[in-house]
Amino acid sequence: MFIHSPILGGKFTKVFGWNGILWMISYIISIEKNPPPAPPPGGGYILIGLANRQPPTDNSFLRYLCPMNGLQEKIEAYKKEIEAYSIQNAKDLEAYRIQFLGTKGIVKSLMAEMKDVPVAEKKAMGQLLNEFKNFAEEKYASAKELTEHQEVEGTGIDYSLPGQPMLTGSRHPISLMRQRIIQIFQRLGFSVADGPEIEDDWHNFTALNLPEDHPARDMQDTFYVQQQPAWLLRTHTSNVQIREMQKGKLPIRMIMPGRVYRNETISARSHCFFHQVEGLYIDEQVSFADLKQTLYFFVRELFGQHVKVRFRPSYFPFTEPSAEMDVSCMLCDSKGCSVCKKTGWLEILGCGMVHPNVLENCGIDSNKYTGFAFGMGIERPTMLKYGIKDIRLFSENDLRFLKQFTGAY
Numbered sequence: 352m353f354i355h356s357p358i359l360g361g362k363f364t365k366v367f368g369w370n371g372i373l374w375m376i377s378y379i380i381s382i383e384k385n386p387p388p389a390p391p392p393g394g395g396y397i398l399i400g401l402a403n404r405q406p407p408t409d410n411s412f413l414r415y416l417c418p419m420n421g422l423q424e425k426i427e428a429y430k431k432e433i434e435a436y437s438i439q440n441a442k443d444l445e446a447y448r449i450q451f452l453g454t455k456g457i458v459k460s461l462m463a464e465m466k467d468v469p470v471a472e473k474k475a476m477g478q479l480l481n482e483f484k485n486f487a488e489e490k491y492a493s494a495k496e497l498t499e500h501q502e503v504e505g506t507g508i509d510y511s512l513p514g515q516p517m518l519t520g521s522r523h524p525i526s527l528m529r530q531r532i533i534q535i536f537q538r539l540g541f542s543v544a545d546g547p548e549i550e551d552d553w554h555n556f557t558a559l560n561l562p563e564d565h566p567a568r569d570m571q572d573t574f575y576v577q578q579q580p581a582w583l584l585r586t587h588t589s590n591v592q593i594r595e596m597q598k599g600k601l602p603i604r605m606i607m608p609g610r611v612y613r614n615e616t617i618s619a620r621s622h623c624f625f626h627q628v629e630g631l632y633i634d635e636q637v638s639f640a641d642l643k644q645t646l647y648f649f650v651r652e653l654f655g656q657h658v659k660v661r662f663r664p665s666y667f668p669f670t671e672p673s674a675e676m677d678v679s680c681m682l683c684d685s686k687g688c689s690v691c692k693k694t695g696w697l698e699i700l701g702c703g704m705v706h707p708n709v710l711e712n713c714g715i716d717s718n719k720y721t722g723f724a725f726g727m728g729i730e731r732p733t734m735l736k737y738g739i740k741d742i743r744l745f746s747e748n749d750l751r752f753l754k755q756f757t758g759a760y
């Protein structure tokens with residue numbers, strides 16, 4: 352004899368002989384005290400006996416014994432289905448998840464059927480259903496583990512493996528310094544201009560008051576383009592001055608950063624290419640005082656408020672008067688060190704008032720307009736700021752060097 356009863360732990364239980372009859376009586380007494388509601392129409396009945404019967408129409412005790420809506424059988428059947436369910440890959444896994452655990456899945460729908468279970472059976476059935484749910488979830492979890500470490504079908508690639516770390520790049524120290532210089536001058540109202548690195552002789556020399564055979568050309572040992580001797584690699588950024596002035600738009604307040612080339616022996620201190628920033632300010636009544644104050648402001652912003660400057664008279668064919676500007680050595684606090692060669696000063700740029708010939712070469716009336724220009728290397732201040740001892744490091748692309756600037760500004 353089989354009986355399904357909460358008293359017997361909510362399970363189908365086999366009972367025999369007198370013992371079984373005693374159980375039945377105690378069960379009947381318990382449900383008399385707390386009668387379950389009538390089963391839903393068409394609901395199944397598990398009976399004492401060997402088989403299901405149709406729902407009773409009378410008030411016989413059978414009706415009270417085991418009213419069921421087939422939930423238990425469904426659970427048993429689904430359990431078998433889950434056991435047999437084969438999950439081979441991520442696709443199967445997802446199908447399984449949708450079928451059993453999804454919002455419209457079997458677990459959810461069985462849960463919804465709980466409302467039809469009689470009160471007396473609720474607890475036991477709830478427990479059964481919970482166990483079923485855990486069973487379904489465990490199968491999902493273990494299958495997931497397995498399929499995750501499988502290659503994606505046919506691709507030979509296991510997408511679950513950890514990826515190759517992405518190297519974060521860093522700005523090149525020359526770019527960092529170039530950007531700092533630009534930012535300072537932009538605050539003074541200077542805009543940025545650009546020009547060609549392969550230049551003709553006129554823009555690089557002649558227009559800058561350096562006619563052919565001028566001895567000052569020797570100061571800048573030049574690379575010429577073999578196939579086209581009229582072309583050369585610009586020796587300074589001053590060519591951009593000329594190109595901007597030729598445009599005829601005044602006033603001009605510009606800085607022009609860029610790469611320049613000179614035929615110099617490569618060593619720790621010099622290279623055959625390097626970087627400059629050119630500055631040009633042209634308007635009516637621009638004076639040497641403007642030049643000094645502009646550059647003084649600039650170096651204090653770049654090196655700190657305590658920096659001192661000095662101007663030494665110098666010579667450039669394109670400026671008159673000309674000067675070289677030094678800053679007090681920030682490495683030894685002007686006491687004298689190997690970098691400043693014991694002088695306490697570091698030379699950082701050349702400057703001067705734009706020569707009237709240069710203005711006239713570009714079609715600017717030199718009686719009405721005056722201006723100043725300056726040119727500085729970027730490598731030197733970069734080496735000072737970051738303590739770089741060899742200029743060649745800038746162009747060797749050694750990651751051990753470049754990586755040190757990750758996060759630098």
Ligand code: PHE
Nearest residue numbers: 587589667701702724725726
């Ligand atoms: N062009 C000069 C050089 O490369 C620097 C400079 C520019 C000097 C502008 C004065 C004015 O040496």
